[in-house]
């Protein structure tokens with residue numbers, strides 16, 4: 001799976017969270033597996049590319065590397 005697909009899914013999820021809560025997201029916390037195929041830098045490059053010129057380009061992303069668990073997970077969302 002290419003990261004662009006992953007990021008599309010993340011943005012779908014975030015849009016859904018915003019419409020559900022009627023609040024704007026300012027920050028997300030994610031975990032990346034140390035043993036996964038995606039590095040933090042690679043993920044951020046793709047995220048920047050996909051969200052360039054959209055309202056998501058200003059989103060703060062806090063990445064934590066984990067030894068165990070899924071390759072990628074959103075663990076927390078902070079609203080404005």
Ligand SMILES: [Zn+2]
Pocket residue numbers: 002003042046
């Ligand atoms: Zn890539």
